[in-house]
Amino acid sequence: MFDIATQLFEGQDIRFGPIDYDNDPEVESKWTHNAEFMRLYAIEPARPISAAIVKKQYEKLEKRMEEERNFYHFMIRAKTDDHLIGKAMIARVEWTNGSGQIRIGIGSAEDRCKGYGTQAMKLLLRFAFAELNLFRVNADLPEYNEGAIALLKKFGFVEEVRRRQALERDGRRWDLLVFGLLKDEWQSQVSA
Amino acid sequence: MKDLFRGELVRLTAEEPELRAKEEARWARDTEFHRLADGDPAQLYSDKKIKEWIEKNVEEGFKPERYFFSIRALDDDKLIGFLGLWLNLIQSEVWVGIGIGEREYWGKGYGTDAMKLCVQYSFMELGAQRVSLGLHEYNPRALRSYEKAGFRLEGRTRQEMQREGRRYDVFWMGVLREEWMQRQNGEQP
Numbered sequence: 001m002f003d004i005a006t007q008l009f010e011g012q013d014i015r016f017g018p019i020d021y022d023n024d025p026e027v028e029s030k031w032t033h034n035a036e037f038m039r040l041y042a043i044e045p046a047r048p049i050s051a052a053i054v055k056k057q058y059e060k061l062e063k064r065m066e067e068e069r070n071f072y073h074f075m076i077r078a079k080t081d082d083h084l085i086g087k088a089m090i091a092r093v094e095w096t097n098g099s100g101q102i103r104i105g106i107g108s109a110e111d112r113c114k115g116y117g118t119q120a121m122k123l124l125l126r127f128a129f130a131e132l133n134l135f136r137v138n139a140d141l142p143e144y145n146e147g148a149i150a151l152l153k154k155f156g157f158v159e160e161v162r163r164r165q166a167l168e169r170d171g172r173r174w175d176l177l178v179f180g181l182l183k184d185e186w187q188s189q190v191s192a
Numbered sequence: 193m194k195d196l197f198r199g200e201l202v203r204l205t206a207e208e209p210e211l212r213a214k215e216e217a218r219w220a221r222d223t224e225f226h227r228l229a230d231g232d233p234a235q236l237y238s239d240k241k242i243k244e245w246i247e248k249n250v251e252e253g254f255k256p257e258r259y260f261f262s263i264r265a266l267d268d269d270k271l272i273g274f275l276g277l278w279l280n281l282i283q284s285e286v287w288v289g290i291g292i293g294e295r296e297y298w299g300k301g302y303g304t305d306a307m308k309l310c311v312q313y314s315f316m317e318l319g320a321q322r323v324s325l326g327l328h329e330y331n332p333r334a335l336r337s338y339e340k341a342g343f344r345l346e347g348r349t350r351q352e353m354q355r356e357g358r359r360y361d362v363f364w365m366g367v368l369r370e371e372w373m374q375r376q377n378g379e380q381p
Contacts, residue, residue: 101353
């Protein structure tokens with residue numbers, strides 16, 4: 001089981017780290033040129049973003065973390081060579097209700113299907129429930145993101161809301177799903 | 193053409209910021225109203241601050257994403273509440289927030305009538321594909337009202353809300369353009 005000494009940011013093959021302004025913008029800019037990734041990662045229209053703008057976005061993001069105190073963001077890195085694998089975050093934390101919204105993205109195709117998403121989810125949920133002391137977390141995603149849905153279900157997330165035809169892509173409308181996980185549900189899972 | 197701003201019980205108006213601010217400051221003191229209308233912790237702000245927000249909203253109300261109205265009762269012309277629409281231009285989805293601040297007008301169909309106007313406006317003027325809203329489990333009157341205006345419950349985020357030491361679900365509702373059109377034509381969606 002976990003205790004105070006169990007590291008929050010160290011997984012088996014991955015770790016959570018801060019932004020590396022020298023190296024990350026280049027990598028993330030590359031990801032944004034991959035329309036497939038962008039359409040799985042976000043519901044905003046996919047568009048390529050230059051490294052310079054990515055860098056500016058990082059600055060904005062860190063400012064937001066500092067000022068608003070309801071947003072937590074981590075870079076996912078490989079333990080072997082420290083290369084950037086993806087991003088994990090908890091946004092829109094409501095302290096009075098103990099709720100927050102999670103999101104994980106694995107950027108490049110070579111890093112998918114290696115269990116990194118699962119490891120990142122483990123770290124992120126422990127952070128949400130054992131460090132932020134949230135009561136519940138949710139994840140919003142389009143119905144076509146089957147990989148993410150499988151990952152959420154593996155961790156006991158329940159499909160709670162199906163916002164019918166809320167997203168238009170490829171000439172048709174898709175449902176947007178909201179999955180939720182309560183602290184109790186997470187707790188019984190990690191102690192099992 | 194339909195009168196978009198006039199229903200059976202209410203009409204949608206634009207008010208002078210000074211008047212809206214005065215009434216809103218009064219409504220904000222009613223914490224039952226606040227808890228029904230809003231998920232954030234109750235707060236008290238001055239008339240001055242509220243007026244500044246309303247003025248800002250009036251300006252932003254002319255952005256293509258944002259539409260703000262006040263609600264007046266037709267019978268006595270009293271200002272009883274507000275209605276705000278946020279249009280996602282890319283997805284053609286409208287998010288709506290409504291509040292009837294005057295308690296004597298609760299449970300009498302005024303809010304429902306305003307919401308019907310809101311849905312009509314979203315589909316007939318804004319070209320929306322769907323209209324969305326959220327409400328709290330402890331507000332069954334709102335649930336019935338939204339159902340009457342054509343919304344369907346699409347799910348509930350379990351125990352997302354905490355008030356008075358108890359947890360409550362948040363309900364999410366939506367109405368689709370085709371559903372609403374069928375209803376207008378007297379068909380069952």
